[in-house]
Amino acid sequence: MAMRLAADHVKVSVPATAGNLGPGFDALGMALGVADEVEVRALASSEVTIEIEGEGESTLARDESHLVVQALRAALDHVGASQTGLHMRAINRIPHGRGLGSSAAAVVAGIVAARALIAEPDALSLEETLVLANAFEGHPDNAAPAIYGGATVAWKDAEGVHARPLQLADEIETAVLIPSSVLPTKEARAVLPAKVPHVDAAFNVARAALLVNALAGRPEDLLAATDDRLHQGYRADVLGPATSMLRALRDRGLAAVVSGAGPSVLVLGADLAAAGLESGVPAWAEGVGGESWRCVHTIERVPGAMGVRL
Numbered sequence: 001m002a003m004r005l006a007a008d009h010v011k012v013s014v015p016a017t018a019g020n021l022g023p024g025f026d027a028l029g030m031a032l033g034v035a036d037e038v039e040v041r042a043l044a045s046s047e048v049t050i051e052i053e054g055e056g057e058s059t060l061a062r063d064e065s066h067l068v069v070q071a072l073r074a075a076l077d078h079v080g081a082s083q084t085g086l087h088m089r090a091i092n093r094i095p096h097g098r099g100l101g102s103s104a105a106a107v108v109a110g111i112v113a114a115r116a117l118i119a120e121p122d123a124l125s126l127e128e129t130l131v132l133a134n135a136f137e138g139h140p141d142n143a144a145p146a147i148y149g150g151a152t153v154a155w156k157d158a159e160g161v162h163a164r165p166l167q168l169a170d171e172i173e174t175a176v177l178i179p180s181s182v183l184p185t186k187e188a189r190a191v192l193p194a195k196v197p198h199v200d201a202a203f204n205v206a207r208a209a210l211l212v213n214a215l216a217g218r219p220e221d222l223l224a225a226t227d228d229r230l231h232q233g234y235r236a237d238v239l240g241p242a243t244s245m246l247r248a249l250r251d252r253g254l255a256a257v258v259s260g261a262g263p264s265v266l267v268l269g270a271d272l273a274a275a276g277l278e279s280g281v282p283a284w285a286e287g288v289g290g291e292s293w294r295c296v297h298t299i300e301r302v303p304g305a306m307g308v309r310l
């Protein structure tokens, strides 16, 4: 027998995320202080209606092809629950195509909404949520922090997809510099080589391990720990102004990395106010690469996705 829906009105919030964190390509990630909200009402009819406010309000589909709806349906199928008509209201605050995990947030929102709707939420564990989200995304580094919050390491093996929360010291802050230009993740992945030199792989292994230690409370190592040879250099041309911003920040001694597939740039540090990154963009950074940038500064550990019944 199909699993029952136990609620007909739920609300979900999912944070933006930065994937990679420099050396941890497709593995490390961190939740950021901006979140999308989605309200879902199950309908007696088979109708699907969608209201969107914010990012994508004039471009996103209002039908079954909407990413949140697709993920919700996949999650209902996964637990053997009946499909339902639905009305969805989305407040989209995460910019799209900027390396801030908007697609992962949409997918996780759909799965967590399904989890809140069904009679047995335990049928969809956090681990299964990650497996389902990875099936949409193809890489788990954004979905993992979107689900668990804070900083995470995620990996795949023959059994599936896994993630663990990383220790994140209270003193670690983030600032994200967001340009107005967009870079679809698909385009940024298409320029990566199929093989990399062994010496570059070894270079990143050392930095990724050092970064885990630095995040746990050694902020003085963040600059060395955020260097990378596996993706940012290969993407320099498609990243355009982000490559200039990355260089400008690192030349100032700031631990900057490309956020996800870019073109946003993430800065990690223990006192980002001292670098003028606590509110707005510092004067020297305005117009770098011919872009207009805005800055989002986060000082607290960001929680993962939350779903509640209304």
Ligand SMILES: Nc1ncnc2c1ncn2[C@@H]1O[C@H](COP(=O)(O)OP(=O)(O)OP(=O)(O)O)[C@@H](O)[C@H]1O
Pocket (backbone or CB within 6 Å): 017, 019, 036, 056, 060, 066, 067, 068, 090, 092, 095, 096, 097, 098, 099, 100, 101, 102, 103, 104, 105, 106, 142, 183, 184, 185, 186, 259, 260, 261, 262
């Ligand atoms: N809230 C949303 N609702 C529906 N579709 C969305 C939503 N957010 C993102 N998308 C879809 O995902 C696309 C962006 O995904 P893409 O993977 O290119 O970038 P990103 O997820 O923002 O960045 P990154 O993966 O580098 O962190 C959008 O153009 C849109 O099609």
Ligand SMILES: N[C@@H](CCO)C(=O)O
Pocket (backbone or CB within 6 Å): 019, 020, 025, 026, 027, 099, 101, 139, 141, 142, 185, 188, 189, 231, 260, 261
């Ligand atoms: N690890 C992914 C993050 C993008 O979402 C990439 O760099 O392509």
